[in-house]
Amino acid sequence: MNLDPSLALAQVQRMLNDFLRLLPAMVLALVIFGIFFLVARTVRNLVRRVSTRSEAHRNVGLVLGRLAQWAILLLGLLIALVIVFPGFSPGDLITALGISGVAIGFAFKDILQNFLAGILxxxxxxxxxxxxxxxxxxxxxxxxxxxxxxxxxxxxxxxxxxxxxxxxxxxxxxNTAFEHRRSQYDVGIGYGDDIGRARELILEAVRSVGGVLSRPEPDVLVVELADSTINLRARWWSHPTRIDVLQVQDRVLEAIKMRLTHEGIDLPFPTQVLLFHDQTE
CATH class of the missing domain: 2.30.30.60 (SH3 type barrels.)
Known part of the structure; x- marks a missing residue:
């Protein structure tokens, strides 16, 4: 098969002429889209800045800011396409999306699910x-x-x-949905100790710790008669952040241990008695 170089050259020349004819429109379209891009970012940041002034509407501001940004970008894209291709109309895009909408939905199912879940x-x-x-x-x-x-x-x-x-x-x-968060810890005392006295000492120790809230009040409950201990559950409230919970718990447990030991309350540990019998008897 013989190729005519003159025909190929003419085709290249025609393509180059078409490109040069569209070049001013493409540059203008890029400039217009760039302006819309800057406007979209400005609107998003403005909505976000206004919404952060009210903690209750912060997330709504994020949603509105992002939706406004994407709407402005879509409008800028449509205008840029009309500038480059004068015969193009938004109706053509809608028709194309309608025809291929099912295929796009299946292809981007996970993305759409995450997007809708994020909005909700x-x-x-x-x-x-x-x-x-x-x-x-x-x-x-x-x-x-x-x-x-x-x-x-x-x-x-x-x-x-x-x-x-x-x-x-x-x-x-x-964990931080509410202003206060309750913590608890079980303390075992001996069967020979006074439960009422131990309860009183634990409450005094808990109340003496900085960071333990006075309202709601801390309390101590008997929760189990175990094998070697009577288990008392100390419960107290603090601020809900993890650092507050951990630091307050550290001080509470130290205070309970020191107070009970100082007052002579037994803190027993599990023990076992093994009996060996002479099998020859």
Whole structure:
């Protein structure tokens, strides 16, 4: 098969002429889209800044900011396409999306699920940025809630990215949902000790610790008559963050141990008595 070089050259020349004819429109379209991109970022940041002034509407502001950003970007894209291709109309895009919508839905099913779950999480606010949560095998502080995933910083300094669809369908424990959080610890005393006296000493020790809230009041309950101990459960309230809970618990346990030991209350440990019999008898 013989190729005519003149025909190939003419085709290349025609393509080059078409490109040069479209070049001003392409440059203008890029400039227009760039302006819309800057406007979209500005609107998103403005909505986010306004929403952060009210803690109750912070997540709603994030949703509105992102939706506004994507709407402005879509509008800028449509205008840029009309500038480059004058025969193009938004109706053509809608028709194309309608025809291929089912295929796109199957192809991006996981992405759409995470997107919708992220919107619902931001709107319903089961937790917020800064909350300390437990989900699955992960526990940490919520750093950011995006429309695709939620970022959690664990207490040992790692970042966990969890798809929003998983958070929306799985169980989530929000440790900082309320102002106060209760902690408890079981203390075993001897059967020969006075339960009322031990209860009073434990309460005094708990109340003396800084960080233990006076309202709700701490209490001590008898929870078990074990093999070698009478188990008393000390319960107290503190601020809900993990660092507060751990530090208060450390001081409470130290205070209980020191107070009971000082007052002569026995803190027994499990013991076993082994009897050996002479098998020849």
């Amino acid at each position: 999480i931001l709107l319903t606010e089961p937790f917020r940025v800064g909350d300390q949560i437990i989900t699955g095998d992960f526990e940490g502080t919520v750093e950011e809630i995006q429309t695709r995933a939620t970022f959690i910083k664990t207490y040992d300094g790692r970042r966990v990215v969890i798809p929003n669809a998983d958070l929306f369908t799985d169980k989530v424990t929000v």
